[in-house]
Amino acid sequence: NAxxxxxxxxxxxxRGQEARLRCSPMKGHSHVxxxxxxxxxxxKFMVYLQKENIIDESGxxxxxxxxxxxxxxxxxxxxxxxxxxxxxxxxxxSSLQGAPGYEQYFGPGTRLTVx
Amino acid sequence: xxxxxQLDSQVPVFEEAPVxxxxxxxxSVSVYLFWYVQYPNQGLQLxxxxxxxxxxxxxxxxxxxxxxxxxxxxxxxKPSVHISDTxxxxxxxxxxxxxxxxxxxxxxxxxxxx
Numbered sequence: 362n363a364x365x366x367x368x369x370x371x372x373x374x375x376r377g378q379e380a381r382l383r384c385s386p387m388k389g390h391s392h393v394x395x396x397x398x399x400x401x402x403x404x405k406f407m408v409y410l411q412k413e414n415i416i417d418e419s420g421x422x423x424x425x426x427x428x429x430x431x432x433x434x435x436x437x438x439x440x441x442x443x444x445x446x447x448x449x450x451x452x453x454x455s456s457l458q459g460a461p462g463y464e465q466y467f468g469p470g471t472r473l474t475v476x
Numbered sequence: 477x478x479x480x481x482q483l484d485s486q487v488p489v490f491e492e493a494p495v496x497x498x499x500x501x502x503x504s505v506s507v508y509l510f511w512y513v514q515y516p517n518q519g520l521q522l523x524x525x526x527x528x529x530x531x532x533x534x535x536x537x538x539x540x541x542x543x544x545x546x547x548x549x550x551x552x553x554k555p556s557v558h559i560s561d562t563x564x565x566x567x568x569x570x571x572x573x574x575x576x577x578x579x580x581x582x583x584x585x586x587x588x589x590x
Contacts, residue, residue, distance in 0.1 A: 468519050
């Protein structure tokens with residue numbers, strides 16, 4: 362039973378380019394969360410999605426960041442016109458249900474470096 | 477808004493010695509509490525969680541944690557650590573009204589020395 366998969370594991374982008382991060386949840390999970398971990402910091406919630414719906418995007422920066430979770434295929438976190446401050450590890454997690462207390466299973470993360 | 481404080485950013489400890497990692501949270505409503513471990517360049521793995529019931533929670537790899545509502549704490553303990561416990565540990569909470577999103581503490585890096 363495959364766990365949460367993220368790709369790419371490492372991504373290098375120049376300032377101004379776009380970054381696309383992919384997340385495939387665990388089989389049977391329809392709830393996906395994205396978190397960002399800046400260097401030497403804890404993880405910060407960005408967005409919570411269910412199939413085809415954004416449920417909570419309270420942690421998303423207002424500009425340049427967007428997320429989707431289509432009916433078919435992985436969840437995508439998209440960062441347009443990247444800047445150096447976007448360099449971080451981005452983790453995706455999935456859960457069986459969206460109610461509080463349900464375990465979130467984390468992927469290995471995508472480490473984005475902006476040069 | 478809820479917040480999580482991990483008082484120690486780094487904890488060096490000798491092999492086979494006990495370790496305690498402190499976690500305090502602030503919330504005015506019921507919370508669910510978690511401890512995760514992150515090994516270098518990997519994702520997070522759940523060690524244990526508190527949802528309700530007994531305040532002493534046992535997890536994987538010999539870890540346990542105690543929920544103390546009056547002190548709003550959820551400290552993690554292990555009576556005897558191994559070299560393989562070298563990792564970063566994160567305390568997290570989810571608050572019922574805010575859904576299942578997790579608020580994390582800043583992490584505690586445990587370095588086990590031989």
